[in-house]
Amino acid sequence: MQQTIAFVLVLLQFAFNADGALKNNGQFPRNFLFGAATASYQIEGAWNEDGKGQSTWDEFTHRIPSPVTNNDTGDIACDHYHRYKEDIKMAADLGLQAYRFSISWPRVLPNGYADTINEKGMQFYKDLVDEIVKYGMVPVCTLFHWDLPLKLYENGIDWRNEKIIDIFVAYSRLMIQNLPKVGYWSTINEPRVHCLRSYGDGKHAPGIAESGIADYQCSYVILKAHAKAYRMYKKEFPHYKAPFGIVIDCQWYVPATNSSEDIAAAERYYEFECGMYFHPISKGDWPDIVKKRIAHRSQLEGRSSSRLPQITPEDIRLMKGAQDYIAINHYFTIMAANAEEASYDEINYKHDVRVNLLNDPSWKISVLGWAICPFGVRELLKHLKEQYGNEPIIFAEIGVADDGTSLKDDIRTEYYQGYFCYILEAMQIDDVNVVAIIPWSLMDNLEWAKGYIYHFGLIGIDFYNDPTLTRRLKDSTYFYRNVTTTKRINCDNVK
Numbered sequence: 001m002q003q004t005i006a007f008v009l010v011l012l013q014f015a016f017n018a019d020g021a022l023k024n025n026g027q028f029p030r031n032f033l034f035g036a037a038t039a040s041y042q043i044e045g046a047w048n049e050d051g052k053g054q055s056t057w058d059e060f061t062h063r064i065p066s067p068v069t070n071n072d073t074g075d076i077a078c079d080h081y082h083r084y085k086e087d088i089k090m091a092a093d094l095g096l097q098a099y100r101f102s103i104s105w106p107r108v109l110p111n112g113y114a115d116t117i118n119e120k121g122m123q124f125y126k127d128l129v130d131e132i133v134k135y136g137m138v139p140v141c142t143l144f145h146w147d148l149p150l151k152l153y154e155n156g157i158d159w160r161n162e163k164i165i166d167i168f169v170a171y172s173r174l175m176i177q178n179l180p181k182v183g184y185w186s187t188i189n190e191p192r193v194h195c196l197r198s199y200g201d202g203k204h205a206p207g208i209a210e211s212g213i214a215d216y217q218c219s220y221v222i223l224k225a226h227a228k229a230y231r232m233y234k235k236e237f238p239h240y241k242a243p244f245g246i247v248i249d250c251q252w253y254v255p256a257t258n259s260s261e262d263i264a265a266a267e268r269y270y271e272f273e274c275g276m277y278f279h280p281i282s283k284g285d286w287p288d289i290v291k292k293r294i295a296h297r298s299q300l301e302g303r304s305s306s307r308l309p310q311i312t313p314e315d316i317r318l319m320k321g322a323q324d325y326i327a328i329n330h331y332f333t334i335m336a337a338n339a340e341e342a343s344y345d346e347i348n349y350k351h352d353v354r355v356n357l358l359n360d361p362s363w364k365i366s367v368l369g370w371a372i373c374p375f376g377v378r379e380l381l382k383h384l385k386e387q388y389g390n391e392p393i394i395f396a397e398i399g400v401a402d403d404g405t406s407l408k409d410d411i412r413t414e415y416y417q418g419y420f421c422y423i424l425e426a427m428q429i430d431d432v433n434v435v436a437i438i439p440w441s442l443m444d445n446l447e448w449a450k451g452y453i454y455h456f457g458l459i460g461i462d463f464y465n466d467p468t469l470t471r472r473l474k475d476s477t478y479f480y481r482n483v484t485t486t487k488r489i490n491c492d493n494v495k
């Protein structure tokens with residue numbers, strides 16, 4: 001007993017110094033990875049070069065009238081396809097230990113199917129990975145970051161159709177065979193955003209607006225495709241060491257008041273947004289509250305079955321445990337309040353969730369309306385550990401947008417300093433197993449349907465005024481380089 005108490009005291013001494021600061025003066029572990037992230041459609045350009053097939057995003061951004069702010073497109077974007085050597089050197093100069101990118105599926109497979117390979121496209125990703133490895137960085141690769149081959153879509157194959165599953169697995173197998181130096185694999189980026197925007201409200205390519213039906217079908221098909229790709233990887237590539245996962249976006253949700261209704265609303269929102277994807281993979285089924293809410297409304301709409309596809313016992317065998325690590329994209333914290341039950345005539349995701357969202361007036365808000373709340377990231381990490389066990393966690397994206405008018409981007413430095421400090425607290429005090437932080441983004445890029453007006457980059461590009469697309473260092477570039485090279489963060493003034 002006495003020994004236990006002494007041990008606890010020693011631990012406490014290590015965890016805090018006299019004024020409650022972090023131990024080891026804000027030092028991250030030696031083997032911790034600091035990186036930066038990008039995605040193919042947002043940076044590559046070269047939309048119709050060297051045999052690349054079109055993606056649904058090429059078709060979407062070329063529509064007239066354009067669904068994108070300022071009629072922006074990814075036709076050129078950062079011109080990364082032609083400048084990847086410069087960009088990877090820039091990443092190395094930033095002191096990064098990891099670089100996250102995604103593969104444009106139609107650049108490698110113009111029709112989507114693995115039987116017709118565009119060799120130049122394949123070579124691009126081989127060269128890219130070699131370049132990343134040359135500088136000693138770990139390549140972190142996402143197989144699908146939203147740019148679906150247009151040919152598949154035109155053939156009726158998208159994420160609503162289970163036929164896509166084996167086609168995706170074949171594409172995954174091919175990339176894994178050809179890129180053996182990748183250090184972390186992930187299948188799909190942000191299934192929630194993808195399904196809600198591309199098949200729910202139609203704001204993303206291919207623009208399907210069938211909220212409450214097609215978005216859930218998409219979630220189901222994506223989870224199955226992910227799980228099947230995971231099983232294929234484990235079976236066919238047992239000699240590969242790279243962990244395999246899926247990137248799930250998850251914010252932090254706090255109740256607007258301490259009423260039991262609002263507390264339940266915050267939990268419900270978490271389960272609809274995050275649990276919907278984490279739960280099937282860790283436990284094999286949808287979260288209970290999600291199943292109940294959708295079944296309840298479906299019944300009162302007069303349906304004979306729920307609009308949420310059923311996860312079968314066979315699906316559970318496939319999905320449960322289908323990841324080696326947790327990859328999250330995290331940006332902000334938001335408040336949830338209970339909402340009134342909406343009329344059963346209107347079918348959509350929002351009515352299923354039945355939550356109103358708001359920001360606390362005391363929170364600092366970025367140009368996208370997202371609250372900068374570093375405390376939220378620690379709460380999320382504690383929750384993930386409690387819910388899904390202490391698997392290694394990677395932040396595959398984290399960051400803040402500004403309007404890009406100044407390279408003196410104090411908001412970004414402040415954001416990263418605060419969030420890194422709270423992540424380190426979760427690691428040191430709550431014993432959460434975070435192994436990497438990969439901010440969004442290495443450089444400014446196309447923010448999907450919002451165009452080029454929002455800037456997330458650690459490196460600046462002035463898309464509207466500078467046709468040379470010169471990469472420019474920001475104040476946050478210097479701040480981050482200090483963090484990546486020292487693996488240390490000063491948390492003295494962080495609230």
Ligand SMILES: *[C@@H]1O[C@H](CO)[C@@H](O)[C@H](O)[C@H]1NC(C)=O
Pocket residue numbers: 064065066070071
């Ligand atoms: C976008 O394109 C339309 C034509 O389709 C044009 O009328 C409009 O002025 C363009 N907007 C911008 C901001 O360039």
Ligand SMILES: *[C@@H]1O[C@H](CO)[C@@H](O)[C@H](O)[C@H]1NC(C)=O
Pocket residue numbers: 255256257258
């Ligand atoms: C809810 O209760 C907690 C703990 O009692 C308190 O810290 C928090 O400020 C309260 N939240 C609101 C919105 O009243």
Ligand SMILES: *[C@@H]1O[C@H](CO)[C@@H](O)[C@H](O)[C@H]1NC(C)=O
Pocket residue numbers: 026479482483486488489490
């Ligand atoms: C680098 O970070 C350390 C704290 O981790 C700080 O003491 C130092 O001033 C920083 N250097 C620069 C050049 O910002």
